Amino acid sequence: MVRRALTACRRESASTRAAKAHELCPYSNAVRGNVDVTLRAAGTANG
Numbered sequence: 001m002v003r004r005a006l007t008a009c010r011r012e013s014a015s016t017r018a019a020k021a022h023e024l025c026p027y028s029n030a031v032r033g034n035v036d037v038t039l040r041a042a043g044t045a046n047g
Helices: 010-023 026-031
Strands: none
Touching: 010 026
8 A cells, every 4th residue: 555645735635646647656567457546635624
């Protein structure tokens, strides 16, 4: 499990950034298709 909280971001922005990071991450690329991944936004509601 990899966790990263983006507490200075709005939840929508945190979700978008997490999805983009998942696309670019070498670890994510290595396990894609072999490991179930769930992305969850941990940003603040108000930013």
